[in-house]
Amino acid sequence: LAKTTQPISMDSYEGQEVNITCSHNNIATNDYITWYQQFPSQGPRFIIQGYKTKVTNEVASLFIPADRKSSTLSLPRVSLSDTAVYYCLVGAQDDKIIFGKGTRLHILP
Amino acid sequence: NAGVTQTPKFQVLKTGQSMTLQCAQDMNHNSMYWYRQDPGMGLRLIYYSASEGTTDKGEVPNGYNVSRLNKREFSLRLESAAPSQTSVYFCASSEGGARFGRNGYTFGSGTRLTVV
Numbered sequence: 001l002a003k004t005t006q007p008i009s010m011d012s013y014e015g016q017e018v019n020i021t022c023s024h025n026n027i028a029t030n031d032y033i034t035w036y037q038q039f040p041s042q043g044p045r046f047i048i049q050g051y052k053t054k055v056t057n058e059v060a061s062l063f064i065p066a067d068r069k070s071s072t073l074s075l076p077r078v079s080l081s082d083t084a085v086y087y088c089l090v091g092a093q094d095d096k097i098i099f100g101k102g103t104r105l106h107i108l109p
Numbered sequence: 110n111a112g113v114t115q116t117p118k119f120q121v122l123k124t125g126q127s128m129t130l131q132c133a134q135d136m137n138h139n140s141m142y143w144y145r146q147d148p149g150m151g152l153r154l155i156y157y158s159a160s161e162g163t164t165d166k167g168e169v170p171n172g173y174n175v176s177r178l179n180k181r182e183f184s185l186r187l188e189s190a191a192p193s194q195t196s197v198y199f200c201a202s203s204e205g206g207a208r209f210g211r212n213g214y215t216f217g218s219g220t221r222l223t224v225v
Binding site for chain 1: 113144149150151152153154168199201213214215216217218219
């Protein structure tokens with residue numbers, strides 16, 4: 001399974017765009033990149049998944065460069081309710097994935 | 110609403126007691142998983158079931174057993190609870206396969222277990 005590295009924590013202000021970058025240097029050819037969001041006292045929630053280039057949905061965008069060794073989750077115009085832990089996951093092996101500690105995003109008013 | 114249902118939501122056990130955490134999904138997913146999450150930590154995989162009738166160990170299987178009762182249900186059993194098993198337990202499911210399904214994992218709301 002590809003190991004991921006992401007910042008432990010980030011602060012931002014309401015209304016700003018937030019970009020969280022994840023490094024995954026040993027990503028395999030058939031690996032997908034998936035991001036999850038977890039609020040306190042809740043289970044993680046799927047946000048977005050991609051393989052290459054750019055993926056956008058109603059919640060976020062995911063940017064993946066051509067070498068796929070990193071990815072960036074972009075949250076447009078964040079609000080206080082976006083305060084959460086964000087996990088970057090990479091893999092496809094054995095139908096299981098391992099979560100790291102994620103990035104604690106704190107949105108300030 | 111479709112999703113993953115976990116019971117109970119809260120439980121307090123005495124050291125040495127046993128209990129079973131229940132999980133059921135109604136999305137016809139093939140794969141199911143049990144994770145634990147300790148304060149300030151990420152999720153650690155305990156056991157998973159890639160399909161009905163199969164189970165495999167994850168990162169931290171010691172002290173736990175699982176049963177994939179049918180396609181919908183995946184239970185986690187603590188035979189002799191220890192204080193180190195105090196944690197929040199999450200069940201999850203996915204379509205499975207190399208892409209974990211187009212929508213990844215769906216998690217339940219968790220079971221908060223305290224062992225005293």
